[in-house]
Amino acid sequence: MRTTSRGLIAALALVPVLTGCFAPGDSDSAGAGSDGRLRIAMAVPPVQALSPYSNDATVLSKLSVAEGLTALDKNGTAKPALAKSWKQDDDSTWTFELRKAEFQDGTELTAQSVVDALDHAGAATPKPRVLSDVTLTAKADDADTVTLTTKSPDPVLPLRLASPALAILSAKAYGEDGAVSPVGTGTGPFEITRLSGKTKAKLDRFDGYWGGKAKAPGIDVSWIADGTARANALRGGETDIAEWIPTAQAKLLDKDTRHEVPSVRTDSLVLNTGSGLFTDAGLRAAAREAVDGSALVGSVFGGYADPAQGLFGPAVPWAAGKRVEVTGRAEAATTAQVKAETKGRTLRLATYTNRAELPEAATVLQQQLEKAGFTVKQDVREYTQMEADLLAGKYDALVFSRVTLLDTGDAVDYLASDFTSEGVYNIAGLKDTAVDKAIRAAATERDTERRREKIMRAEAAILRTDAVVPLVHEQAVQGIAAGVEGVILDPRERSLVDVDTHLG
Secondary structure, eight states, rough: OOOOBBOOOOOOOOOOOOOSSTTTTTTTTTTTSSSSSSSEEESSOSTTTOOOOOTHHHHHHHTTTTOOOEEEOTTEEESSEEEEEEEETTEEEEEEEEOOOBBBBOBBBBBBHHHHHHHHEOOOOEEGGGGGGGEEEEEEEEEEEEEEESSSSSSTTTHTTTTTOOOOOOOOGGGGGOBBBOOTTTOOOOOEEEEETTTTTEEEEEEOOTTOOOSSEEEEEEEEEOHHHHHHHHTTOSSSSOSSHHHHHHTSSSGGEEEEOOOOOEEEEEEEESSSSGGGGHHHHHHHHHHTHHHHHHTTTTEEEEEEOOSOOOTTTHHHHHOOOOOOOOOOOHHHHHHHTTTTTTEEEEEESEEEEEEHHHHHHHHHHHHHHHHOEEEEEEEEHHHHHHHTTEEEOEEEEEEESSSSSSSSHHHHHHTTOOOTTTTHHHHHHOHHHHHHHHHHHOOOOHHHHHHHHHHHHHOOOOSHHHHHHEOOOEEEOOTTTOOOOTTTOOOOOOOTTEEE
Protein backbone atom coordinates (compact mmCIF):
# COMPACT_ATOMS: atom_id res chain seq x y z
CA MET A 1 0.00 0.00 0.00
CA ARG A 2 1.27 3.48 -0.77
CA THR A 3 1.96 5.55 2.29
CA THR A 4 1.69 9.07 0.95
CA SER A 5 -1.19 11.38 0.13
CA ARG A 6 -1.59 14.37 -2.09
CA GLY A 7 -1.20 17.94 -1.06
CA LEU A 8 -5.03 22.38 -2.16
CA ILE A 9 -6.16 24.73 -1.19
CA ALA A 10 -8.38 23.71 -2.36
CA ALA A 11 -8.04 25.46 -5.78
CA LEU A 12 -8.06 24.58 -9.37
CA ALA A 13 -9.04 25.53 -12.99
CA LEU A 14 -9.40 26.69 -16.59
CA VAL A 15 -11.47 25.64 -19.54
CA PRO A 16 -9.96 22.44 -20.95
CA VAL A 17 -7.23 23.66 -23.30
CA LEU A 18 -5.41 21.10 -25.42
CA THR A 19 -2.94 23.50 -27.00
CA GLY A 20 -2.07 25.76 -24.09
CA CYS A 21 1.70 25.41 -24.25
CA PHE A 22 3.88 28.18 -25.58
CA ALA A 23 4.03 27.72 -29.32
CA PRO A 24 7.25 28.19 -31.28
CA GLY A 25 7.59 31.80 -32.22
CA ASP A 26 5.31 33.06 -29.44
CA SER A 27 6.68 36.41 -28.31
CA ASP A 28 6.58 35.29 -24.70
CA SER A 29 8.53 32.12 -25.27
CA ALA A 30 10.59 32.32 -28.42
CA GLY A 31 13.70 30.31 -27.77
CA ALA A 32 12.27 28.93 -24.52
CA GLY A 33 14.47 26.16 -23.20
CA SER A 34 17.45 27.18 -25.37
CA ASP A 35 18.43 30.26 -23.35
CA GLY A 36 18.10 28.74 -19.90
CA ARG A 37 14.57 29.96 -19.31
CA LEU A 38 12.34 27.44 -17.57
CA ARG A 39 9.07 26.46 -19.18
CA ILE A 40 6.34 25.40 -16.76
CA ALA A 41 2.89 23.97 -17.51
CA MET A 42 0.57 24.69 -14.58
CA ALA A 43 -2.90 23.27 -13.96
CA VAL A 44 -4.72 26.09 -12.18
CA PRO A 45 -5.23 29.23 -14.25
CA PRO A 46 -5.66 32.54 -12.46
CA VAL A 47 -9.01 33.18 -10.83
CA GLN A 48 -8.35 36.85 -9.99
CA ALA A 49 -5.28 37.89 -12.00
CA LEU A 50 -2.98 36.24 -9.42
CA SER A 51 -4.36 38.18 -6.47
CA PRO A 52 -2.94 36.74 -3.23
CA TYR A 53 -6.42 36.95 -1.73
CA SER A 54 -7.75 34.25 -4.05
CA ASN A 55 -6.81 30.66 -4.80
CA ASP A 56 -4.14 32.18 -7.06
CA ALA A 57 -1.95 32.87 -4.03
CA THR A 58 -0.03 29.61 -4.25
CA VAL A 59 1.11 30.47 -7.79
CA LEU A 60 3.05 33.39 -6.30
CA SER A 61 4.87 31.10 -3.89
CA LYS A 62 5.33 28.23 -6.34
CA LEU A 63 7.05 30.56 -8.79
CA SER A 64 9.01 32.47 -6.10
CA VAL A 65 7.41 35.79 -7.00
CA ALA A 66 6.31 37.02 -3.59
CA GLU A 67 7.17 36.29 0.03
CA GLY A 68 5.73 36.69 3.48
CA LEU A 69 7.40 37.56 6.75
CA THR A 70 8.05 33.86 7.31
CA ALA A 71 8.23 30.65 5.28
CA LEU A 72 7.88 26.97 6.12
CA ASP A 73 10.80 24.56 6.20
CA LYS A 74 10.54 20.89 5.22
CA ASN A 75 9.26 19.98 8.68
CA GLY A 76 6.51 22.60 8.59
CA THR A 77 8.31 24.88 11.05
CA ALA A 78 8.37 28.64 10.51
CA LYS A 79 11.67 29.98 9.21
CA PRO A 80 12.82 33.53 8.36
CA ALA A 81 11.79 35.11 5.08
CA LEU A 82 11.25 38.89 4.93
CA ALA A 83 11.49 38.85 8.72
CA LYS A 84 14.98 37.84 9.79
CA SER A 85 13.87 37.16 13.37
CA TRP A 86 10.93 37.45 15.74
CA LYS A 87 9.96 37.04 19.37
CA GLN A 88 6.74 36.60 21.29
CA ASP A 89 6.18 39.40 23.79
CA ASP A 90 3.04 37.96 25.38
CA ASP A 91 0.16 35.67 24.45
CA SER A 92 -1.16 38.08 21.82
CA THR A 93 1.84 40.21 20.80
CA TRP A 94 4.81 39.43 18.56
CA THR A 95 7.69 41.56 17.33
CA PHE A 96 9.31 40.97 13.92
CA GLU A 97 12.63 42.39 12.75
CA LEU A 98 12.84 42.88 8.98
CA ARG A 99 15.80 42.11 6.75
CA LYS A 100 17.09 44.56 4.16
CA ALA A 101 15.18 43.86 0.96
CA GLU A 102 13.62 45.68 -1.95
CA PHE A 103 10.54 45.24 -4.04
CA GLN A 104 10.74 44.48 -7.73
CA ASP A 105 9.61 48.03 -8.53
CA GLY A 106 12.72 49.41 -6.81
CA THR A 107 11.12 50.59 -3.57
CA GLU A 108 12.48 49.47 -0.21
CA LEU A 109 10.85 47.03 2.15
CA THR A 110 9.93 48.90 5.33
CA ALA A 111 7.89 48.21 8.42
CA GLN A 112 5.18 50.52 7.07
CA SER A 113 4.97 48.56 3.81
CA VAL A 114 4.45 45.39 5.87
CA VAL A 115 1.73 47.09 7.92
CA ASP A 116 -0.01 48.34 4.79
CA ALA A 117 0.13 44.91 3.12
CA LEU A 118 -1.30 43.11 6.16
CA ASP A 119 -3.99 45.80 6.56
CA HIS A 120 -5.05 45.25 2.95
CA ALA A 121 -5.27 41.51 3.55
CA GLY A 122 -7.40 42.02 6.63
CA ALA A 123 -9.76 44.35 4.76
CA ALA A 124 -10.10 42.12 1.68
CA THR A 125 -13.54 40.80 0.70
CA PRO A 126 -13.85 37.92 1.04
CA LYS A 127 -11.22 37.68 3.73
CA PRO A 128 -8.33 35.31 2.94
CA ARG A 129 -8.90 31.87 4.48
CA VAL A 130 -5.76 32.22 6.58
CA LEU A 131 -7.38 35.09 8.48
CA SER A 132 -10.75 33.43 8.94
CA ASP A 133 -10.14 32.67 12.61
CA VAL A 134 -7.94 35.56 13.69
CA THR A 135 -8.06 39.36 13.93
CA LEU A 136 -4.61 40.79 13.27
CA THR A 137 -3.35 44.31 13.96
CA ALA A 138 0.03 45.51 12.66
CA LYS A 139 2.06 48.49 13.86
CA ALA A 140 5.37 49.89 12.64
CA ASP A 141 7.66 50.52 15.62
CA ASP A 142 10.48 51.87 13.48
CA ALA A 143 11.70 51.42 9.91
CA ASP A 144 12.66 47.76 10.43
CA THR A 145 10.43 46.58 13.28
CA VAL A 146 6.78 45.49 13.17
CA THR A 147 4.60 44.55 16.12
CA LEU A 148 1.68 42.23 15.41
CA THR A 149 -1.18 41.86 17.86
CA THR A 150 -3.99 39.32 17.71
CA LYS A 151 -7.40 39.80 19.32
CA SER A 152 -7.02 36.43 21.04
CA PRO A 153 -3.90 34.32 21.58
CA ASP A 154 -2.58 32.82 18.36
CA PRO A 155 0.25 30.42 19.20
CA VAL A 156 0.93 29.62 15.53
CA LEU A 157 1.16 33.20 14.22
CA PRO A 158 4.62 32.65 12.63
CA LEU A 159 3.16 29.71 10.70
CA ARG A 160 0.16 31.79 9.67
CA LEU A 161 2.40 34.56 8.30
CA ALA A 162 4.00 32.04 5.93
CA SER A 163 0.73 31.77 4.01
CA PRO A 164 0.98 32.87 0.36
CA ALA A 165 -2.16 34.93 1.00
CA LEU A 166 -0.14 37.16 3.35
CA ALA A 167 2.60 37.94 0.84
CA ILE A 168 4.07 41.40 1.27
CA LEU A 169 3.76 43.47 -1.91
CA SER A 170 4.81 47.04 -2.64
CA ALA A 171 2.39 49.97 -2.37
CA LYS A 172 1.97 49.91 -6.15
CA ALA A 173 0.20 46.54 -5.91
CA TYR A 174 -2.91 47.80 -4.13
CA GLY A 175 -5.62 49.54 -6.14
CA GLU A 176 -8.27 51.83 -4.74
CA ASP A 177 -10.94 49.38 -5.88
CA GLY A 178 -9.47 46.60 -3.73
CA ALA A 179 -7.75 44.85 -6.62
CA VAL A 180 -4.25 43.56 -5.94
CA SER A 181 -1.61 43.01 -8.62
CA PRO A 182 1.64 41.10 -8.02
CA VAL A 183 2.99 42.13 -11.44
CA GLY A 184 6.34 43.72 -10.63
CA THR A 185 5.47 44.26 -6.97
CA GLY A 186 6.84 41.23 -5.12
CA THR A 187 10.19 40.63 -3.43
CA GLY A 188 11.02 37.17 -4.78
CA PRO A 189 13.81 36.10 -7.15
CA PHE A 190 11.41 36.08 -10.13
CA GLU A 191 9.36 39.07 -11.27
CA ILE A 192 6.15 38.81 -13.27
CA THR A 193 6.68 41.06 -16.28
CA ARG A 194 3.61 40.02 -18.26
CA LEU A 195 0.37 38.27 -17.39
CA SER A 196 -1.74 37.29 -20.39
CA GLY A 197 -5.21 36.57 -19.04
CA LYS A 198 -5.62 32.98 -17.90
CA THR A 199 -3.21 31.37 -20.33
CA LYS A 200 0.35 32.67 -19.99
CA ALA A 201 2.77 34.61 -17.83
CA LYS A 202 6.32 35.75 -18.36
CA LEU A 203 8.70 36.05 -15.43
CA ASP A 204 12.21 37.47 -15.48
CA ARG A 205 14.94 37.06 -12.92
CA PHE A 206 14.94 39.86 -10.33
CA ASP A 207 18.60 40.67 -9.84
CA GLY A 208 17.93 42.73 -6.72
CA TYR A 209 16.69 39.74 -4.73
CA TRP A 210 18.01 39.75 -1.16
CA GLY A 211 18.73 36.00 -1.33
CA GLY A 212 21.01 36.18 -4.38
CA LYS A 213 20.49 35.90 -8.11
CA ALA A 214 18.43 32.97 -9.40
CA LYS A 215 20.26 30.46 -11.58
CA ALA A 216 17.52 30.55 -14.24
CA PRO A 217 17.17 33.81 -16.22
CA GLY A 218 13.40 33.56 -16.25
CA ILE A 219 10.28 31.44 -16.43
CA ASP A 220 7.64 31.07 -19.14
CA VAL A 221 4.37 29.79 -17.72
CA SER A 222 1.45 28.26 -19.59
CA TRP A 223 -1.76 27.20 -17.89
CA ILE A 224 -3.16 23.98 -19.31
CA ALA A 225 -6.23 22.67 -17.51
CA ASP A 226 -6.27 19.35 -19.33
CA GLY A 227 -3.96 16.93 -17.50
CA THR A 228 -3.32 14.74 -20.52
CA ALA A 229 -2.24 17.81 -22.46
CA ARG A 230 0.20 18.73 -19.68
CA ALA A 231 1.69 15.25 -19.78
CA ASN A 232 1.90 15.38 -23.58
CA ALA A 233 3.67 18.72 -23.40
CA LEU A 234 6.33 17.15 -21.18
CA ARG A 235 6.71 14.09 -23.37
CA GLY A 236 6.91 16.26 -26.47
CA GLY A 237 9.64 18.49 -25.06
CA GLU A 238 7.39 21.55 -25.04
CA THR A 239 7.73 22.15 -21.31
CA ASP A 240 10.35 21.50 -18.64
CA ILE A 241 8.02 21.09 -15.67
CA ALA A 242 4.41 19.86 -15.78
CA GLU A 243 2.59 19.86 -12.48
CA TRP A 244 -0.14 17.49 -11.35
CA ILE A 245 0.24 14.71 -13.89
CA PRO A 246 -3.00 12.65 -13.92
CA THR A 247 -2.54 9.20 -12.47
CA ALA A 248 -3.67 7.63 -15.76
CA GLN A 249 -0.78 9.41 -17.47
CA ALA A 250 1.86 8.93 -14.79
CA LYS A 251 3.02 5.47 -15.81
CA LEU A 252 3.26 6.59 -19.44
CA LEU A 253 6.05 9.01 -18.54
CA ASP A 254 9.68 7.96 -18.59
CA LYS A 255 10.69 6.88 -15.10
CA ASP A 256 13.27 9.64 -14.76
CA THR A 257 10.66 12.32 -15.53
CA ARG A 258 8.00 10.99 -13.14
CA HIS A 259 8.32 12.20 -9.54
CA GLU A 260 5.92 10.99 -6.85
CA VAL A 261 5.38 13.46 -4.02
CA PRO A 262 4.19 12.77 -0.48
CA SER A 263 1.32 15.17 -0.04
CA VAL A 264 -1.33 16.40 2.35
CA ARG A 265 -4.23 16.38 -0.11
CA THR A 266 -7.47 14.63 0.82
CA ASP A 267 -10.35 14.05 -1.60
CA SER A 268 -13.79 14.09 -0.02
CA LEU A 269 -17.49 14.21 -0.72
CA VAL A 270 -18.65 17.50 0.80
CA LEU A 271 -22.36 17.60 1.62
CA ASN A 272 -24.29 20.88 1.75
CA THR A 273 -25.83 21.02 5.22
CA GLY A 274 -27.21 24.53 4.73
CA SER A 275 -29.78 23.95 1.98
CA GLY A 276 -31.18 21.21 -0.22
CA LEU A 277 -31.38 17.48 0.38
CA PHE A 278 -28.61 17.23 2.93
CA THR A 279 -30.08 19.51 5.54
CA ASP A 280 -31.52 16.14 6.64
CA ALA A 281 -28.96 14.38 8.85
CA GLY A 282 -30.40 10.96 8.05
CA LEU A 283 -29.89 11.52 4.32
CA ARG A 284 -26.32 12.68 4.96
CA ALA A 285 -25.69 9.52 6.93
CA ALA A 286 -27.17 7.45 4.11
CA ALA A 287 -24.81 9.14 1.64
CA ARG A 288 -21.86 8.50 3.92
CA GLU A 289 -22.70 4.81 4.19
CA ALA A 290 -23.28 4.56 0.44
CA VAL A 291 -19.94 5.85 -0.78
CA ASP A 292 -16.79 3.75 -0.68
CA GLY A 293 -13.59 5.67 -1.26
CA SER A 294 -11.49 2.53 -1.31
CA ALA A 295 -13.13 1.64 -4.63
CA LEU A 296 -11.43 4.69 -6.14
CA VAL A 297 -7.86 3.84 -5.16
CA GLY A 298 -7.12 1.38 -7.95
CA SER A 299 -9.81 2.16 -10.50
CA VAL A 300 -9.53 5.95 -10.57
CA PHE A 301 -6.17 6.79 -8.99
CA GLY A 302 -4.17 3.87 -10.32
CA GLY A 303 -2.75 3.16 -6.87
CA TYR A 304 -1.56 6.75 -6.31
CA ALA A 305 -3.79 7.13 -3.24
CA ASP A 306 -4.74 5.55 0.07
CA PRO A 307 -8.28 4.91 1.36
CA ALA A 308 -9.16 7.83 3.60
CA GLN A 309 -8.78 7.39 7.34
CA GLY A 310 -10.19 10.82 8.13
CA LEU A 311 -9.50 14.39 7.10
CA PHE A 312 -5.75 13.89 7.53
CA GLY A 313 -3.80 11.15 5.81
CA PRO A 314 -0.41 9.43 5.94
CA ALA A 315 1.47 12.61 4.98
CA VAL A 316 0.37 14.02 8.37
CA PRO A 317 2.19 11.34 10.36
CA TRP A 318 1.07 12.40 13.82
CA ALA A 319 -2.64 12.17 12.97
CA ALA A 320 -3.10 8.39 12.99
CA GLY A 321 -1.87 7.92 16.54
CA LYS A 322 -4.18 10.62 17.89
CA ARG A 323 -7.33 9.82 15.90
CA VAL A 324 -10.53 9.89 17.97
CA GLU A 325 -13.45 7.53 17.50
CA VAL A 326 -16.43 9.20 15.84
CA THR A 327 -19.61 8.82 17.90
CA GLY A 328 -23.09 10.35 17.95
CA ARG A 329 -23.76 10.17 14.22
CA ALA A 330 -27.33 10.28 12.93
CA GLU A 331 -28.96 7.01 11.92
CA ALA A 332 -28.77 6.50 8.17
CA ALA A 333 -32.00 6.49 6.19
CA THR A 334 -32.72 3.18 4.51
CA THR A 335 -32.87 2.90 0.72
CA ALA A 336 -36.66 2.92 0.89
CA GLN A 337 -36.61 6.00 3.12
CA VAL A 338 -34.16 7.75 0.82
CA LYS A 339 -36.41 7.12 -2.18
CA ALA A 340 -39.48 8.32 -0.29
CA GLU A 341 -37.87 11.43 1.19
CA THR A 342 -36.20 12.50 -2.07
CA LYS A 343 -39.06 11.65 -4.43
CA GLY A 344 -39.17 14.20 -7.21
CA ARG A 345 -35.89 15.78 -6.04
CA THR A 346 -32.47 15.44 -7.63
CA LEU A 347 -29.15 15.30 -5.82
CA ARG A 348 -26.99 17.93 -7.53
CA LEU A 349 -23.47 16.46 -7.54
CA ALA A 350 -20.69 18.84 -8.58
CA THR A 351 -17.01 18.46 -9.34
CA TYR A 352 -14.44 20.15 -11.55
CA THR A 353 -12.29 19.23 -14.50
CA ASN A 354 -8.97 20.64 -13.36
CA ARG A 355 -8.01 17.52 -11.47
CA ALA A 356 -8.45 14.79 -14.03
CA GLU A 357 -9.44 12.08 -11.53
CA LEU A 358 -12.37 13.94 -9.98
CA PRO A 359 -14.95 13.61 -12.79
CA GLU A 360 -14.24 9.89 -12.96
CA ALA A 361 -14.55 9.65 -9.19
CA ALA A 362 -17.86 11.53 -9.36
CA THR A 363 -19.20 8.95 -11.81
CA VAL A 364 -18.29 6.12 -9.43
CA LEU A 365 -19.90 7.95 -6.52
CA GLN A 366 -23.02 8.67 -8.57
CA GLN A 367 -23.48 4.94 -9.07
CA GLN A 368 -22.98 4.28 -5.36
CA LEU A 369 -25.45 7.00 -4.37
CA GLU A 370 -28.06 5.86 -6.87
CA LYS A 371 -27.79 2.35 -5.47
CA ALA A 372 -28.67 3.88 -2.08
CA GLY A 373 -31.86 5.42 -3.52
CA PHE A 374 -30.79 8.91 -4.60
CA THR A 375 -31.48 10.38 -8.04
CA VAL A 376 -28.23 12.06 -9.05
CA LYS A 377 -27.35 14.64 -11.69
CA GLN A 378 -23.76 15.71 -12.19
CA ASP A 379 -22.49 19.22 -12.92
CA VAL A 380 -18.85 19.07 -14.04
CA ARG A 381 -17.07 22.29 -15.00
CA GLU A 382 -13.76 24.01 -14.41
CA TYR A 383 -13.30 25.28 -10.90
CA THR A 384 -13.31 29.01 -11.50
CA GLN A 385 -16.70 28.74 -13.17
CA MET A 386 -18.31 27.12 -10.14
CA GLU A 387 -16.56 28.44 -7.01
CA ALA A 388 -19.10 31.22 -6.42
CA ASP A 389 -21.98 28.76 -6.73
CA LEU A 390 -20.26 26.33 -4.37
CA LEU A 391 -19.85 28.99 -1.70
CA ALA A 392 -23.46 30.11 -2.28
CA GLY A 393 -24.73 26.60 -1.56
CA LYS A 394 -26.16 25.89 -5.01
CA TYR A 395 -25.14 22.23 -5.01
CA ASP A 396 -26.06 19.34 -2.75
CA ALA A 397 -22.68 17.64 -2.88
CA LEU A 398 -19.18 18.27 -4.17
CA VAL A 399 -16.37 15.85 -4.98
CA PHE A 400 -13.55 17.99 -3.67
CA SER A 401 -9.76 17.80 -3.46
CA ARG A 402 -8.33 19.85 -0.59
CA VAL A 403 -4.81 20.51 0.63
CA THR A 404 -5.40 20.28 4.35
CA LEU A 405 -2.24 22.09 5.46
CA LEU A 406 -1.99 24.68 2.70
CA ASP A 407 -2.84 27.97 4.33
CA THR A 408 -0.66 27.92 7.44
CA GLY A 409 0.91 24.50 7.69
CA ASP A 410 -1.25 24.17 10.81
CA ALA A 411 -4.40 22.06 10.61
CA VAL A 412 -6.49 24.43 12.74
CA ASP A 413 -6.62 27.04 10.00
CA TYR A 414 -8.01 24.54 7.51
CA LEU A 415 -10.64 23.36 9.99
CA ALA A 416 -11.64 26.93 10.84
CA SER A 417 -12.00 28.11 7.26
CA ASP A 418 -13.88 25.03 6.02
CA PHE A 419 -16.06 23.94 8.93
CA THR A 420 -16.77 26.71 11.45
CA SER A 421 -20.01 28.69 11.31
CA GLU A 422 -18.14 31.79 10.12
CA GLY A 423 -15.59 29.96 7.98
CA VAL A 424 -14.83 31.78 4.74
CA TYR A 425 -14.48 28.52 2.77
CA ASN A 426 -17.34 26.65 4.38
CA ILE A 427 -18.71 24.96 1.26
CA ALA A 428 -20.59 22.50 3.46
CA GLY A 429 -22.53 25.37 5.06
CA LEU A 430 -21.89 23.72 8.42
CA LYS A 431 -23.12 25.54 11.52
CA ASP A 432 -22.59 23.30 14.51
CA THR A 433 -21.84 24.63 17.98
CA ALA A 434 -19.94 21.51 19.06
CA VAL A 435 -17.70 21.78 15.99
CA ASP A 436 -17.10 25.48 16.58
CA LYS A 437 -16.21 24.82 20.20
CA ALA A 438 -13.81 21.99 19.35
CA ILE A 439 -11.99 24.06 16.74
CA ARG A 440 -11.72 27.06 19.10
CA ALA A 441 -10.22 24.79 21.75
CA ALA A 442 -7.54 23.62 19.33
CA ALA A 443 -6.86 27.16 18.11
CA THR A 444 -5.95 28.47 21.57
CA GLU A 445 -3.75 25.54 22.61
CA ARG A 446 -0.03 26.42 22.65
CA ASP A 447 1.47 23.05 23.53
CA THR A 448 2.13 21.15 20.28
CA GLU A 449 1.09 17.69 21.43
CA ARG A 450 -2.07 18.90 23.16
CA ARG A 451 -2.89 21.05 20.13
CA ARG A 452 -2.68 18.00 17.89
CA GLU A 453 -4.90 16.02 20.26
CA LYS A 454 -7.51 18.78 20.13
CA ILE A 455 -7.25 18.94 16.34
CA MET A 456 -8.16 15.27 16.18
CA ARG A 457 -11.07 15.80 18.56
CA ALA A 458 -12.24 18.53 16.22
CA GLU A 459 -11.88 16.13 13.29
CA ALA A 460 -14.15 13.65 15.07
CA ALA A 461 -16.69 16.40 15.81
CA ILE A 462 -16.77 17.37 12.13
CA LEU A 463 -17.08 13.79 10.89
CA ARG A 464 -19.95 13.22 13.34
CA THR A 465 -22.05 15.72 11.34
CA ASP A 466 -21.48 13.91 8.01
CA ALA A 467 -20.89 17.30 6.40
CA VAL A 468 -17.83 15.76 4.77
CA VAL A 469 -17.07 12.17 3.82
CA PRO A 470 -13.33 11.59 3.26
CA LEU A 471 -12.66 9.36 0.26
CA VAL A 472 -8.93 9.04 -0.44
CA HIS A 473 -5.61 10.57 0.47
CA GLU A 474 -3.92 11.37 -2.81
CA GLN A 475 -0.34 11.22 -3.95
CA ALA A 476 0.91 13.86 -6.35
CA VAL A 477 2.90 13.16 -9.49
CA GLN A 478 5.04 15.97 -10.89
CA GLY A 479 6.54 15.77 -14.35
CA ILE A 480 10.11 17.08 -14.64
CA ALA A 481 12.17 16.84 -17.82
CA ALA A 482 15.58 15.23 -17.68
CA GLY A 483 18.26 17.83 -17.05
CA VAL A 484 16.11 20.14 -14.93
CA GLU A 485 17.66 20.57 -11.51
CA GLY A 486 16.46 21.98 -8.21
CA VAL A 487 12.70 21.54 -8.59
CA ILE A 488 11.02 21.53 -5.17
CA LEU A 489 8.77 18.53 -4.46
CA ASP A 490 6.57 20.05 -1.79
CA PRO A 491 3.96 18.00 0.12
CA ARG A 492 2.05 21.23 0.84
CA GLU A 493 1.97 22.30 -2.84
CA ARG A 494 3.29 25.77 -2.00
CA SER A 495 6.71 25.60 -3.64
CA LEU A 496 7.97 24.50 -7.03
CA VAL A 497 10.94 26.62 -8.16
CA ASP A 498 13.42 28.86 -6.33
CA VAL A 499 16.84 30.45 -6.86
CA ASP A 500 18.47 27.05 -7.42
CA THR A 501 16.04 25.66 -10.02
CA HIS A 502 17.61 25.63 -13.49
CA LEU A 503 18.27 23.72 -16.68
CA GLY A 504 21.32 21.52 -16.25
